Amino acid sequence: MENILTINNLTKKFGALTAVKNLSFTIKKGNVYGILGPNGSGKSTTLGIVLNVVNKTSGDFTWFDGNTSTHEALKKVGAIIERPNFYPYMTASQNLKLVCQIKGVSGAKIDEKLELVGLLDRKDSKFRTFSLGMKQRLAIASALLNDPEILILDEPTNGLDPQGIHQIREIIKKIAARGTTILLASHLLDEVEKVCSHVVIIRQGVKLYAGRVDEMNASHGFFELKSNQNSILKKWLSENQKFKNYKEEEDKIIAFLAHELDAESLNQQLFKEGVVLTHLVKRKESLEEQFLQLTGNQK
Known part of the structure; x- marks a missing residue:
């Protein structure tokens, strides 16, 4: 072209x-x-x-x-x-x-x-x-x-x-x-x-x-997570290469994926680390969410 x-x-x-x-x-x-x-x-x-x-x-x-x-x-x-x-x-x-x-x-x-x-x-x-x-x-x-x-x-x-x-x-x-x-x-x-x-x-x-x-818009999506062991959860997310980054939003942790990972596998891996999730939802990132991540949440 x-x-x-x-x-x-x-x-x-x-x-x-x-x-x-x-x-x-x-x-x-x-x-x-x-x-x-x-x-x-x-x-x-x-x-x-x-x-x-x-x-x-x-x-x-x-x-x-x-x-x-x-x-x-x-x-x-x-x-x-x-x-x-x-x-x-x-x-x-x-x-x-x-x-x-x-x-x-x-x-x-x-x-x-x-x-x-x-x-x-x-x-x-x-x-x-x-x-x-x-x-x-x-x-x-x-x-x-x-x-x-x-x-x-x-x-x-x-x-x-x-x-x-x-x-x-x-x-x-x-x-x-x-x-x-x-x-x-x-x-x-x-x-x-x-x-x-x-x-x-x-x-x-x-x-x-x-x-x-x-x-x-072809991202791997993100997880919404809740747990009573947040300090262990955040440490595990920051050390796991499957995740790009995470942020805390009210009472939830939003964890953005760098590679494909399904909810069942994540739940099993965290359970082995002693983290019990009280909330686990996988979502697709909107274009807006990716744009805000790229631009450092500047509107």
């Missing part, structure tokens, strides 16, 4: 602060990628670097075949990395005509793009009459005017109400279904889970996971 964007050991420092640290991942054609992480994790900085609006400190990135200059490559990229900025007294159609002139592309597809984002019936309405969600949809239409090979969106649903969020997500799915590669930055796990096929999770500029969303 063709590479759209390749990032190698990208680092960005702002004085003593390292916003992005040795970040590497590849965006392949035809997928929807999410860069997921808590606020301040380096998502927007990474997008700014590949869009040539932020200078990198070290590392490298290449667009498409690696032989295309960033300036030329960005002609095949559509991006929204700031709040939509259109002329309030001009109509949606007039604003998009102006964007076409700036980008040096034909205005022949303005109506097509407005229809795609559900704004064709408001093409002659002034921008100042638009809701926040409509403004965001118009921005997406403007980013699609050059028929980009990749669409880059930074927190596309920020500040929107539930209906606006749903509309943006449906538009993203529709654009992806037409074969456009999409890269979106978000701090919302729900957003990534619903619209992305792949995810790159970063915290404090460091990559924690990169791969398919459904493969991230």
Whole structure:
């Protein structure tokens, strides 16, 4: 599958602060990628670097075949990395005509793009009459005017109400279904889970996971445990390689598996150690639980 964007050991420092640290991942054609992480994790900085609006400190990135200059490559990229900025007294159609002139592309597809984002019936309405969600949809239409090979969106649903969020997500799915590669930055796990096929999770500029969303969810699960011999139980869990880690939650111990283990085997092993369990339930980890583990429980 063709590479759209390749990032190698990208680092960005702002004085003593390292916003992005040795970040590497590849965006392949035809997928929807999410860069997921808590606020301040380096998502927007990474997008700014590949869009040539932020200078990198070290590392490298290449667009498409690696032989295309960033300036030329960005002609095949559509991006929204700031709040939509259109002329309030001009109509949606007039604003998009102006964007076409700036980008040096034909205005022949303005109506097509407005229809795609559900704004064709408001093409002659002034921008100042638009809701926040409509403004965001118009921005997406403007980013699609050059028929980009990749669409880059930074927190596309920020500040929107539930209906606006749903509309943006449906538009993203529709654009992806037409074969456009999409890269979106978000701090919302729900957003990534619903619209992305792949995810790159970063915290404090460091990559924690990169791969398919459904493969991230392919964990061994966890046990909910209760016992009157908690000190022995915790010691045994910390020394057993079958477990990644554990945490205490109210009166229960939640033990996360590193390898497959069934409830009956666990019960037998603990009984031999003198630990009698009063509660034993095996559960599958949700994507949210894994994300919180990876990011150190930072929302």
